[in-house]
Amino acid sequence: MRIFVLIFVAALASLTFLPSATPPVGGCKIEMEGVYHSSLDSVTSAYLRFYSDGTVLHTTSIEKPQEVIKFFTKENAKQVLKGDYSFGKCYLTCSVYGKTGKMKFSGRVKGDSLFLQAKNSRDGTSTQLAFVFVEEAIPSSKKK
Numbered sequence: 001m002r003i004f005v006l007i008f009v010a011a012l013a014s015l016t017f018l019p020s021a022t023p024p025v026g027g028c029k030i031e032m033e034g035v036y037h038s039s040l041d042s043v044t045s046a047y048l049r050f051y052s053d054g055t056v057l058h059t060t061s062i063e064k065p066q067e068v069i070k071f072f073t074k075e076n077a078k079q080v081l082k083g084d085y086s087f088g089k090c091y092l093t094c095s096v097y098g099k100t101g102k103m104k105f106s107g108r109v110k111g112d113s114l115f116l117q118a119k120n121s122r123d124g125t126s127t128q129l130a131f132v133f134v135e136e137a138i139p140s141s142k143k144k
Contacts, residue, residue: 028090028109035072036114036131037065047072048094048105048114048131056085058096058103065134092116105129 036048040060047068049057059080061068072080081103085094092114093106107116112133119126 028087030085030087030092030109031112031133031135034133034135035065035069037068037134038129038131040129046118046129046131049073050085054084054086055082056094056096057082058105066137069134069136097121 030050032050032052034049036050038046040046043062044060045062045065045068046060047058047065049072051074055074057072057074057077057080059068059072074082078098081096081098081101083094083096085092087093087109090109091107092109093104095104096102102121104119104121105116107114109115114129114131116129116131117126118129
């Protein structure tokens, strides 16, 4: 019984802070102080942003990652696709939706990269995307 109480207290204490990344699972983690970037063509890029509460945002833009980071936040979630993600054993799944459509992503996390299959629920098309993490210059958790 005492062991259970100690484990419960330790687990509860670990919930009192907001991490800048998911806890490593099988050597993998999802970063949260920036965006994941994938070039779709010579002009357009896809972006994913993760939050510790399980929220994920997705958008496409012609802007560079450091410019996208400035507006790509929960406060502007009505402008982008928003949803939830799950993560375990270096495998990520997420679904996002909004006014412009619905997407599903699934695949592997390796280092600071995501290797995901992206499926457009509107037209059924699917493509493989490689995302690389771009760190925020001044992390949002450090801003005042």
